[in-house]
Amino acid sequence: MARVAMRGLNKKYDEVHAVIDVNLEIRDQEFVVLVGPSGCGKTTTLRMVAGLESITGGQITIDEKVVNELPPMDRDIAMVFQNYALYPHMTVYDNMAFGLKMRKFARPEINRRVQEAADILGIRELLKRKPRQLSGGQRQRVALGRAIVRHPQVFLFDEPLSNLDAKLRVQMRVELKKLHERLGTTAIYVTHDQVEAMTLGDRVVVMRDGRVQQVGDPMELYNQPANRFVAGFIGSPAMNFVPVRIAAQNGSLWAESESLRIKVPAPIAPRLGPYAGKQATLGVRPEDLRIANGADTKDLSFDVAIEVVERLGSEILLDVAAGPTTMVASVEPNVTAKVHERVALAINPDRMHFFDMQTEDAI
Amino acid sequence: MATYGSASTVALRQQYVPAAQRGPITRLLEDERRLAFCLMLPTMVLLALFIAYPFVNGILLAVTDTRVGMPGHFVGLDNFTKIWRDDIFHVAVWNTCLYTFVTTVFKLVLGLWLALLLNRHFRGKAFMRAFILLPFIIPTVLSTFAWKWMFDPTFSVLNWVLFHVGIIQTRINWLGDPVMAMVSVIIVNVWRGVPFYAISLLAGLQTISPELHEAAAIDGARAWNRFRHVTWPLLLPVTLVIVLFSVIQTFADFQLVYVLTGGGPANATQLFATYAYQLGIGTGLLSQGAAISLAIFPILLLVVIVQLIYIRRAETL
Numbered sequence: 029m030a031r032v033a034m035r036g037l038n039k040k041y042d043e044v045h046a047v048i049d050v051n052l053e054i055r056d057q058e059f060v061v062l063v064g065p066s067g068c069g070k071t072t073t074l075r076m077v078a079g080l081e082s083i084t085g086g087q088i089t090i091d092e093k094v095v096n097e098l099p100p101m102d103r104d105i106a107m108v109f110q111n112y113a114l115y116p117h118m119t120v121y122d123n124m125a126f127g128l129k130m131r132k133f134a135r136p137e138i139n140r141r142v143q144e145a146a147d148i149l150g151i152r153e154l155l156k157r158k159p160r161q162l163s164g165g166q167r168q169r170v171a172l173g174r175a176i177v178r179h180p181q182v183f184l185f186d187e188p189l190s191n192l193d194a195k196l197r198v199q200m201r202v203e204l205k206k207l208h209e210r211l212g213t214t215a216i217y218v219t220h221d222q223v224e225a226m227t228l229g230d231r232v233v234v235m236r237d238g239r240v241q242q243v244g245d246p247m248e249l250y251n252q253p254a255n256r257f258v259a260g261f262i263g264s265p266a267m268n269f270v271p272v273r274i275a276a277q278n279g280s281l282w283a284e285s286e287s288l289r290i291k292v293p294a295p296i297a298p299r300l301g302p303y304a305g306k307q308a309t310l311g312v313r314p315e316d317l318r319i320a321n322g323a324d325t326k327d328l329s330f331d332v333a334i335e336v337v338e339r340l341g342s343e344i345l346l347d348v349a350a351g352p353t354t355m356v357a358s359v360e361p362n363v364t365a366k367v368h369e370r371v372a373l374a375i376n377p378d379r380m381h382f383f384d385m386q387t388e389d390a391i
Numbered sequence: 392m393a394t395y396g397s398a399s400t401v402a403l404r405q406q407y408v409p410a411a412q413r414g415p416i417t418r419l420l421e422d423e424r425r426l427a428f429c430l431m432l433p434t435m436v437l438l439a440l441f442i443a444y445p446f447v448n449g450i451l452l453a454v455t456d457t458r459v460g461m462p463g464h465f466v467g468l469d470n471f472t473k474i475w476r477d478d479i480f481h482v483a484v485w486n487t488c489l490y491t492f493v494t495t496v497f498k499l500v501l502g503l504w505l506a507l508l509l510n511r512h513f514r515g516k517a518f519m520r521a522f523i524l525l526p527f528i529i530p531t532v533l534s535t536f537a538w539k540w541m542f543d544p545t546f547s548v549l550n551w552v553l554f555h556v557g558i559i560q561t562r563i564n565w566l567g568d569p570v571m572a573m574v575s576v577i578i579v580n581v582w583r584g585v586p587f588y589a590i591s592l593l594a595g596l597q598t599i600s601p602e603l604h605e606a607a608a609i610d611g612a613r614a615w616n617r618f619r620h621v622t623w624p625l626l627l628p629v630t631l632v633i634v635l636f637s638v639i640q641t642f643a644d645f646q647l648v649y650v651l652t653g654g655g656p657a658n659a660t661q662l663f664a665t666y667a668y669q670l671g672i673g674t675g676l677l678s679q680g681a682a683i684s685l686a687i688f689p690i691l692l693l694v695v696i697v698q699l700i701y702i703r704r705a706e707t708l
Contacts, residue, residue: 080605101611113602117624126620127610174610 030091030104030181030214031056032077038085039072039238046072048238050086054216059208061217061229064261069238070218071186077216078107078184090181101130106175107184110191112167114159114174120146121155124173131178145173148207165196172204176211183208185217189224201227222262226250234258256388259311259381265345267311267381268355276304283310283382287351288330293377299391300382308391311381314345317357319365320372329374332357334365348373452681459675470682480683482658483666487687490577490662491641495634497581502588503630507618509589510596520590527586535650538579542566542651569659572652576660579647588633595629596622628705635698642691663687 032054039047047069054060062070075081077088079100088095095103106127114123121142128138146152149169159167168188175183188204189197205228208215219225225232226246234241234249234257242254246262253259259267272283274292281292281300290310292300300308320329332348332355339361346357346365350373357373365371382391420426453470457463474480509520526534541548542565553559565575599622607617645664648654654661654669661669663683671680 100609107609109602109606111602113606115603115621130611130616
């Protein structure tokens with residue numbers, strides 16, 4: 029069990045500044061997910077923690093001990109790789125036992141630990157097989173087994189589920205969560221899949237272009253995205269963005285574009301005050317839009333043309349056009365809207381987001 | 392454009408000619424066995440002409456008493472009993488085995504070492520990889536003549552260097568001394584053979600995922616253990632194939648020894664191939680030369696069979 033801290037962490041290659049000033053405190057027993065599009069520096073960060081990548085600047089500590097110069101074997105970590113990296117010439121048992129053998133554990137202890145891990149992961153009957161005789165999911169379990177037999181201070185996961193098919197991925201995700209609950213080992217998990225990040229992470233770190241964009245628990249990222257990037261990255265389908273002009277009229281603020289005119293709700297209005305007469309970006313999630321009925325005020329609704337109707341069973345996604353901007357609305361499955369129909373959509377006033385046009389920061 | 396259009400229409404129409412309208416040859420080739428035979432024919436002709444015919448001819452020659460300018464008569468296994476009692480032949484067998492064994496060990500060890508170095512990232516990597524192949528690319532006879540000059544008793548640059556560095560006090564008679572002659576021949580063979588090992592093993596190394604080394608490093612394996620437990624077992628099938636090729640080539644090596652020592656001094660570096668040449672072409676005893684060449688065959692066959700068994704076992708690891 030351990031805390032991991034990164035302070036002013038930087039990684040520069042010849043031409044690329046892959047990781048820029050990352051500061052992160054990971055608490056004991058915490059499951060932290062690094063998420064972001066490819067090339068955002070999340071894997072490089074993880075590899076620096078593992079000791080597989082040298083550190084250009086800053087500091088990494090594991091339990092207050094600076095590990096910058098320590099080789100991977102002395103950091104007391106275990107890593108699960110994207111392609112599993114199982115030793116193809118060894119049996120499942122030997123794959124799991126290798127780390128213990130290298131650390132000169134006694135044979136009975138190795139045996140006990142491997143059996144224990146095999147029981148936890150339900151791979152006891154596979155111990156004599158070679159990796160190539162296993163399915164993707166089974167290999168994944170062996171890779172996990174190899175990590176947990178060592179009882180390391182920190183688990184590092186590098187996109188461990190991305191090679192599995194969609195159904196198995198969901199299943200393994202749940203198992204990983206249970207496993208973490210059972211073992212309580214501090215874990216750092218890298219993924220590009222925001223659903224994985226939201227479901228697994230106690231806290232989620234969103235990265236882009238080498239920089240941390242926001243750190244927070246999943247609901248915090250969803251409800252209060254720090255900037256437009258996080259707002260667009262977290263949540264599926266993604267948040268709609270509409271460029272608007274903020275106008276002051278009759279003592280209240282209005283967000284206006286060619287096709288809509290929405291009254292800014294009173295709680296947000298003070299923050300938007302300085303933007304009166306200027307441009308901003310309105311962000312609204314598909315699930316915060318619904319078909320307007322007679323009771324809805326004109327102030328919070330606007331007319332759209334339906335272009336595509338996607339019936340997903342539990343919900344319907346409407347791809348709509350409001351003038352030049354296209355948006356997605358997630359509505360109740362009993363809505364009978366048809367393509368080419370014109371409807372009015374109402375915005376949930378408590379869940380409107382505004383972003384600065386230049387900095388893209390949340391207002 | 393118009394002509395192009397009509398041409399493609401014709402081509403299209405030809406594709407759909409009904410079976411009855413096709414020519415007799417086309418119909419014959421419809422049978423897969425006949426087609427396969429036709430496709431293999433060129434290879435079979437080449438193999439028959441350049442491998443099977445000389446081989447059979449060699450066997451026929453070995454059971455006669457043919458000499459240059461004298462068509463021989465059938466003498467059965469006389470030639471084989473003769474060479475079996477021939478002391479020089481025994482020396483050649485021993486020399487060939489020693490030569491093959493020692494060079495193979497050195498080529499493997501040095502080649503592997505070089506391959507491991509070349510597998511790292513460094514500036515000028517591509518250049519070095521190409522550069523390393525030079526001894527292998529230069530025609531053996533040419534490079535061996537260069538070596539012969541370096542081994543020259545009077546003008547030897549090796550002696551000059553060793554003397555001036557202070558390692559030796561007197562000149563080494565590289566090619567004149569029986570032991571040193573064998574050492575010299577082995578040095579040149581190793582020098583020439585290492586690039587082949589290095590590049591082939593490098594190709595093998597590059598198929599091993601770097602993630603495996605990272606996993607092993609995290610698992611607590613230091614460099615030597617990573618090599619022993621990860622690299623070496625995964626490289627073994629490739630290594631065995633390379634060694635197999637190399638052993639076959641070295642066992643039948645000719646030009647290097649022929650140029651450097653001609654098998655001397657006093658047969659100290661006499662190999663199968665040089666002795667067969669000396670007896671068959673040099674002395675004109677064609678049938679005995681053929682018998683010596685054929686004597687390599689069962690030995691090599693044994694080597695090949697043993698190694699193929701090992702390769703199969705390594706691959707199913």
